[in-house]
Amino acid sequence: MTQARRPTSRDVAAAAEVSVATVSYVMNGRTDRRIPEVTRDRVLAAAEELGYAPDRAARMLRRRSTEQICLVIGSFGVPVLDQLAASLHETGDRHGFGLITMVVNSPPSARRAIERLRERIADGVVIAGGLHHIGADGLQELARAGMPAVVLSNAMPADGFDVYCEPESEAMAEAVGHLWSSDRRRIAYLGHEREVAQYHAGLQVDSDRFAAFATALEGHGGRLDADLVVAGADSRAEGYRAVSALLSAPRPPDAIVAASSRSAVSTIWAARDQGLNAPHDLAVVGAGAIPEALVIRPTLSTIGPPGDSDFTDLATMLFDRITARDAGRWREIRRPWIYHRRGST
Amino acid sequence: MTQARRPTSRDVAAAAEVSVATVSYVMNGRTDRRIPEVTRDRVLAAAEELGYAPDRAARMLRRRSTEQICLVIGSFGVPVLDQLAASLHETGDRHGFGLITMVVNSPPSARRAIERLRERIADGVVIAGGLHHIGADGLQELARAGMPAVVLSNAMPADGFDVYCEPESEAMAEAVGHLWSSDRRRIAYLGHEREVAQYHAGLQVDSDRFAAFATALEGHGGRLDADLVVAGADSRAEGYRAVSALLSAPRPPDAIVAASSRSAVSTIWAARDQGLNAPHDLAVVGAGAIPEALVIRPTLSTIGPPGDSDFTDLATMLFDRITARDAGRWREIRRPWIYHRRGST
DNA sequence: CTGTTAGCGCGTTCAA
DNA sequence: TTGAACGCGCTAACAG
Numbered sequence: 001m002t003q004a005r006r007p008t009s010r011d012v013a014a015a016a017e018v019s020v021a022t023v024s025y026v027m028n029g030r031t032d033r034r035i036p037e038v039t040r041d042r043v044l045a046a047a048e049e050l051g052y053a054p055d056r057a058a059r060m061l062r063r064r065s066t067e068q069i070c071l072v073i074g075s076f077g078v079p080v081l082d083q084l085a086a087s088l089h090e091t092g093d094r095h096g097f098g099l100i101t102m103v104v105n106s107p108p109s110a111r112r113a114i115e116r117l118r119e120r121i122a123d124g125v126v127i128a129g130g131l132h133h134i135g136a137d138g139l140q141e142l143a144r145a146g147m148p149a150v151v152l153s154n155a156m157p158a159d160g161f162d163v164y165c166e167p168e169s170e171a172m173a174e175a176v177g178h179l180w181s182s183d184r185r186r187i188a189y190l191g192h193e194r195e196v197a198q199y200h201a202g203l204q205v206d207s208d209r210f211a212a213f214a215t216a217l218e219g220h221g222g223r224l225d226a227d228l229v230v231a232g233a234d235s236r237a238e239g240y241r242a243v244s245a246l247l248s249a250p251r252p253p254d255a256i257v258a259a260s261s262r263s264a265v266s267t268i269w270a271a272r273d274q275g276l277n278a279p280h281d282l283a284v285v286g287a288g289a290i291p292e293a294l295v296i297r298p299t300l301s302t303i304g305p306p307g308d309s310d311f312t313d314l315a316t317m318l319f320d321r322i323t324a325r326d327a328g329r330w331r332e333i334r335r336p337w338i339y340h341r342r343g344s345t
Numbered sequence: 346m347t348q349a350r351r352p353t354s355r356d357v358a359a360a361a362e363v364s365v366a367t368v369s370y371v372m373n374g375r376t377d378r379r380i381p382e383v384t385r386d387r388v389l390a391a392a393e394e395l396g397y398a399p400d401r402a403a404r405m406l407r408r409r410s411t412e413q414i415c416l417v418i419g420s421f422g423v424p425v426l427d428q429l430a431a432s433l434h435e436t437g438d439r440h441g442f443g444l445i446t447m448v449v450n451s452p453p454s455a456r457r458a459i460e461r462l463r464e465r466i467a468d469g470v471v472i473a474g475g476l477h478h479i480g481a482d483g484l485q486e487l488a489r490a491g492m493p494a495v496v497l498s499n500a501m502p503a504d505g506f507d508v509y510c511e512p513e514s515e516a517m518a519e520a521v522g523h524l525w526s527s528d529r530r531r532i533a534y535l536g537h538e539r540e541v542a543q544y545h546a547g548l549q550v551d552s553d554r555f556a557a558f559a560t561a562l563e564g565h566g567g568r569l570d571a572d573l574v575v576a577g578a579d580s581r582a583e584g585y586r587a588v589s590a591l592l593s594a595p596r597p598p599d600a601i602v603a604a605s606s607r608s609a610v611s612t613i614w615a616a617r618d619q620g621l622n623a624p625h626d627l628a629v630v631g632a633g634a635i636p637e638a639l640v641i642r643p644t645l646s647t648i649g650p651p652g653d654s655d656f657t658d659l660a661t662m663l664f665d666r667i668t669a670r671d672a673g674r675w676r677e678i679r680r681p682w683i684y685h686r687r688g689s690t
Numbered sequence: 691c692t693g694t695t696a697g698c699g700c701g702t703t704c705a706a
Numbered sequence: 707t708t709g710a711a712c713g714c715g716c717t718a719a720c721a722g
Contacts, residue, residue: 020715035692054714054715059464061713061714063716082420098447100445100466102445103444116443120402121443295582354702364707367708369702369703370703380707400700408701
């Protein structure tokens with residue numbers, strides 16, 4: 001049962017008593033070459049018999065394409081990734097492309113991912129996470145290498161790649177406006193580790209979401225209270241913990257804007273464990289689409305994409321870029337978020 | 346800025362006025378070749394200047410290895426994946442290996458994944474999801490192709506690959522025993538779509554977890570009530586919905602064993618929304634490790650791995666297999682689950 | 691119209 | 707330090 005040597009197309013050709021060219025034509029099911037039924041069957045039988053599978057490395061080398069696209073994510077726990085992966089899979093299949101995923105959650109992993117991509121491990125890439133670690137420099141590096149890329153970002157200048165943009169400032173303004181008009185005056189921000197750390201360090205916060213929140217609040221004459229900017233949006237557990245602490249503090253908030261839907265769900269439940277009910281005692285708004293939003297009680301108010309999350313347009317944009325050799329103008333898909341008022345506000 | 350042609354090692358060699366062999370030695374930082382400092386610097390400068398990155402396809406073809414491992418998952422939303430990916434990344438880095446992920450959530454996607462793997466897209470694979478779609482046949486196919494594989498499964502006969510096994514019947518027996526001795530007599534099973542469908546169709550249920558539950562229940566003289574076997578473990582939203590319906594039924598359960606920790610969390614909250622509190626009105630047990638278990642109130646009782654989830658041993662096993670050409674005996678790592686009694690039971 | 695030959699693509703590595 | 711063979715599938719060009 002030991003695999004002495006991997007069978008090659010030459011082995012198959014010998015076994016089927018044809019040339020390697022014929023094997024190649026048969027294996028690729030080429031319609032521009034007419035192969036007689038009997039020859040075809042003999043080749044396929046020989047391939048099956050030997051357990052032959054073409055070596056992708058050789059094919060990649062010769063064809064100058066990998067027939068793969070790469071999805072870069074920051075971590076596995078984000079609900080929207082299933083949607084994104086599904087869309088990429090679906091569109092990829094139609095082009096005969098496979099999908100691989102890489103996780104970027106640190107500067108070193110970002111370096112390695114960029115290196116791998118520059119080595120042409122894929123024909124195109126969708127960057128849906130880890131962008132902070134990759135940075136504008138990393139994107140430039142990919143662009144210079146001629147790697148077709150779609151970046152999910154609200155803040156990146158589109159120089160050398162396509163952008164999928166979900167502007168959220170208007171939705172955020174509406175949500176905060178709604179909270180304000182409901183007489184909420186102590187509105188907390190449950191943010192991601194990174195943005196909150198930047199804020200408290202007095203640095204420039206490079207987060208579109210946080211900026212939109214701060215702007216909206218100030219627009220109503222409110223002011224950002226440092227005690228009400230806390231980390232906890234990165235996971236459900238952290239969200240629960242952070243909100244529990246926040247509500248036990250001397251001057252608890254009367255509303256919470258959470259930078260992820262997951263942590264918004266945790267917020268509702270952490271509040272209830274302290275005897276506080278949304279929306280009466282605490283208004284809660286999440287950011288992003290999540291199936292639970294419509295299922296839990298109260299239903300979760302969010303800012304998020306209108307309608308169902310579907311990334312077919314993103315996938316199409318990527319494959320257009322991969323297919324069209326002439327770079328053309330860099331494109332941008334804009335899908336502004338809206339405020340979905342539901343039960344928690 | 347248009348990339349006329351990707352620079353090759355020959356381009357670098359020409360620019361640095363050395364041979365391609367020297368370029369190769371420098372790029373790989375080989376210590377067994379003495380390359381003078383000046384030559385080295387000239388080569389690196391030329392590579393940088395031209396934006397050269399070696400073509401992985403060519404390297405793969407020549408080296409007969411991809412320096413990549415592949416993680417096969419069923420979907421993105423499973424908490425333990427972050428742990429698994431982290432361990433694989435860490436161990437992979439030490440070997441200079443990259444990690445790619447493929448999603449298998451349907452028979453066609455399983456076929457494509459197997460095909461890709463047979464084409465040697467990776468040097469080894471960890472199958473952590475989608476196993477039902479891959480099936481024993483698919484695994485055999487990979488084994489025959491000589492692909493080193495570690496399969497996370499409790500039920501697969503280890504014929505041609507290594508197995509990472511987390512037997513849970515004892516933990517389940519203990520959990521059910523505890524429920525039983527607390528006078529719970531209507532114990533529901535919140536299962537995965539697939540196992541519940543099989544059960545209600547009167548088919549053989551090929552789920553270790555369900556079997557362990559049924560056996561444990563019968564061991565106490567209890568019997569499986571068809572009304573109390575419901576689907577909803579696949580996601581939080583489905584769990585919430587299923588439990589809400591279950592608790593509104595004429596004869597609701599007094600305990601729920603959930604086949605995922607995520608749905609167990611939803612269970613607690615769905616119950617509370619109906620005015621029922623765990624553990625008093627409803628005992629809840631989840632399956633698997635999840636950070637929230639220790640954070641929410643009540644803390645969640647689970648069956649799961651002892652201690653922290655860490656898959657270093659799994660990763661090591663895979664790399665041993667990849668490195669050691671002599672197949673050796675197929676290995677199995679066993680990490681029996683235990684019953685973690687916490688606040689919800 | 692069918693099948694074959696020959697050489698390409700590019701990094702690696704042995705022999706010199 | 708280098709020249710040249712090598713790995714393997716693909717395909718243009720050619721022969722039967």
